[in-house]
Amino acid sequence: MGQLSQIFRGIFRLKEKSLVRGVGLCLGAFAGSLRLAGFPVIETLHGSPWQLAMIPIVCWGMVDTFRCLERKWSMYHAGVLILLYSELMILAAVVALWIYP
Numbered sequence: 805m806g807q808l809s810q811i812f813r814g815i816f817r818l819k820e821k822s823l824v825r826g827v828g829l830c831l832g833a834f835a836g837s838l839r840l841a842g843f844p845v846i847e848t849l850h851g852s853p854w855q856l857a858m859i860p861i862v863c864w865g866m867v868d869t870f871r872c873l874e875r876k877w878s879m880y881h882a883g884v885l886i887l888l889y890s891e892l893m894i895l896a897a898v899v900a901l902w903i904y905p
Contacts, residue, residue: 821872823887829865830891833858837898855902862895 840852869888874881 821868823869823872823884826865826868826870826872826891827887829868830862830894833861833865834894834898836861837901841901841904851902851904855898858898859895859902862891862898866891866895 837855837858840855840858842850866888869884869891873884
């Protein structure tokens with residue numbers, strides 16, 4: 805129980821590094837962007853000016869993930885780089901959903 809409460813405490817402390825917060829922000833912004841585009845029904849896909857608000861959220865998530873990089877190369881470093889590449893793809897998808905219609 806103590807370790808779980810530490811994780812949740814780390815998520816809400818903005819000065820601390822947190823992979824969970826970075827990935828959560830990106831995935832949340834992607835889900836919000838899909839919902840704003842009218843995703844569940846493919847016939848109603850449209851662009852919304854509110855999708856522009858998702859781009860800074862994704863960028864904030866990327867910066868938060870970038871802060872977790874270590875100076876020395878390791879498997880952890882490689883994992884964080886893979887997360888950064890996936891968040892870059894989320895950013896591209898959000899921009900494409902915004903520009904699409």
